[in-house]
Amino acid sequence: MPRLFLVDSSPSQQAPPGDEAxxxxxxxxxxxxxxxxxxxxxxxxxxxxxxxxxxxxxxxxARVLRNAGTPQADIDDEVQxxxxxxxxxxxxxxxxxxxxxxxxxxxxxxxxxxxxIARRREVASENAPExxxxxxxxxxxxxxxRVRHLLDRILDQMGSDLRxxxxxxxxxxxxxxxxxxxxCIPSGTVASRLRRARVEFRARVGMIExxxxxxxxx
Amino acid sequence: MSEPPRxxxxxxxxxxxxxxxxxxxxxxGRETRAKTLAALGIAxxxxxxxxxxxxxxxxxxxxxxxxxxxxxVSAVGAVSLAxxxxxxxxxxxxxxxxxxxxxxxxxAVEPAxxxxxxxxPVAPPATxxxxxxxxxxxxxxxxxxxxxxxxxxxxxxxRATMARGDAQGALLLLDGYARTCPQxxxxxxxxxxxxxxxxxxxxxxxxxxRAETFLRHHPGSVLAARxxxxxxxRGGRDD
Numbered sequence: 001m002p003r004l005f006l007v008d009s010s011p012s013q014q015a016p017p018g019d020e021a022x023x024x025x026x027x028x029x030x031x032x033x034x035x036x037x038x039x040x041x042x043x044x045x046x047x048x049x050x051x052x053x054x055x056x057x058x059x060x061x062a063r064v065l066r067n068a069g070t071p072q073a074d075i076d077d078e079v080q081x082x083x084x085x086x087x088x089x090x091x092x093x094x095x096x097x098x099x100x101x102x103x104x105x106x107x108x109x110x111x112x113x114x115x116x117i118a119r120r121r122e123v124a125s126e127n128a129p130e131x132x133x134x135x136x137x138x139x140x141x142x143x144x145x146r147v148r149h150l151l152d153r154i155l156d157q158m159g160s161d162l163r164x165x166x167x168x169x170x171x172x173x174x175x176x177x178x179x180x181x182x183x184c185i186p187s188g189t190v191a192s193r194l195r196r197a198r199v200e201f202r203a204r205v206g207m208i209e210x211x212x213x214x215x216x217x218x
Numbered sequence: 219m220s221e222p223p224r225x226x227x228x229x230x231x232x233x234x235x236x237x238x239x240x241x242x243x244x245x246x247g248r249e250t251r252a253k254t255l256a257a258l259g260i261a262x263x264x265x266x267x268x269x270x271x272x273x274x275x276x277x278x279x280x281x282x283x284x285x286x287x288x289x290x291v292s293a294v295g296a297v298s299l300a301x302x303x304x305x306x307x308x309x310x311x312x313x314x315x316x317x318x319x320x321x322x323x324x325x326a327v328e329p330a331x332x333x334x335x336x337x338x339p340v341a342p343p344a345t346x347x348x349x350x351x352x353x354x355x356x357x358x359x360x361x362x363x364x365x366x367x368x369x370x371x372x373x374x375x376x377r378a379t380m381a382r383g384d385a386q387g388a389l390l391l392l393d394g395y396a397r398t399c400p401q402x403x404x405x406x407x408x409x410x411x412x413x414x415x416x417x418x419x420x421x422x423x424x425x426x427x428r429a430e431t432f433l434r435h436h437p438g439s440v441l442a443a444r445x446x447x448x449x450x451x452r453g454g455r456d457d
Binding site: 047051077144167198202 | 240242244251258
């Protein structure tokens with residue numbers, strides 16, 4: 001299998017992204033040693049590398065976070081959280097494997113954000129945005145906010161396993177081998193999840209289109 | 219393994235295409251980038267300006283350099299925008315000259331001792347002592363909203379000053395930022411810088427109190443861990 005994302009296989013590298021241990025790590029305080037916080041005691045090379053990560057990958061990180069279920073209102077915080085984790089682990093991230101590290105960390109952070117949302121929803125009463133979705137006509141869908149809201153609703157109804165594969169394949173345009181490697185699952189599982197995710201996606205879009213058409217015909 | 223075509227390339231449904239395009243085209247905002255750089259302590263106005271090509275605020279900042287910035291500063295109030303002018307020079311000598319001007323206009327930084335009563339987390343500075351009280355001055359407000367890039371530049375200037383070992387100079391600049399941008403978008407980052415500067419200038423108790431206040435008001439902030447490091451007893455930190 002080609003290693004397009006060079007994930008460092010050292011133990012310290014394996015912890016944060018993707019797995020349960022890494023997910024738990026997000027809950028812990030992020031203790032950046034003071035000598036790593038102040039420019040006076042940080043070497044310029046480290047700053048340059050960090051700045052390069054932000055400049056090169058901030059859109060990627062934000063997009064992964066958003067499509068993986070992080071609410072828009074939390075994006076700023078979660079992007080910062082992702083890069084702070086990256087800063088803390090910078091010395092463990094091999095040159096060339098930064099994107100993979102950030103991806104796995106972002107997925108991990110997004111999973112944490114989704115759990116927080118789920119807890120909030122347990123408390124809050126369910127609203128009924130389905131009605132909003134169903135009434136959206138193709139014309140209305142040109143409105144970016146409505147489209148984004150509708151996409152969120154569709155993705156939210158997918159299981160997180162299917163959603164992650166769908167997002168990485170359809171939005172990040174990663175190939176199946178890359179996805180398998182990042183998620184540490186067999187390629188066959190990726191293909192299977194993608195198939196099921198697409199069926200779900202198309203079924204929901206079809207339902208919305210059908211409802212919209214029925215409403216227009218009335 | 220054969221790769222199926224992407225849905226966006228394969229779909230004939232306008233709705234499906236619109237949805238898939240929305241997922242693929244999501245981008246972070248300028249503010250997200252600025253906050254991230256500030257949280258990492260590598261804020262750089264040049265990076266922000268260069269990276270946000272479409273940003274109106276950034277482009278206006280790019281135009282507002284050097285002499286133009288000074289004109290703007292004098293029009294708005296030298297004290298209130300001094301940190302911004304300060305940063306535009308990027309030279310130690312001019313930094314020092316500007317700091318001298320600031321020192322002359324602002325009360326001296328309290329050398330040590332606690333901050334009386336816990337201040338609000340991002341309140342105007344508690345580092346300056348009575349003198350002619352800051353509150354007695356007419357509040358100097360920017361005539362125009364301060365752009366995000368300008369806020370970032372102000373913090374950059376304070377951080378650079380602190381990096382040169384001039385923590386009190388950094389506090390003066392942060393005082394200026396707090397007056398200019400009391401509701402600044404980077405005020406939490408500024409508060410963390412202030413706490414750091416207080417600690418570095420020997421005002422560890424004041425730093426600890428502000429850090430505790432910060433944590434009380436923003437326990438879930440991504441900056442909370444950094445604030446927490448200032449609440450540890452002496453010896454718990456490296457500096």
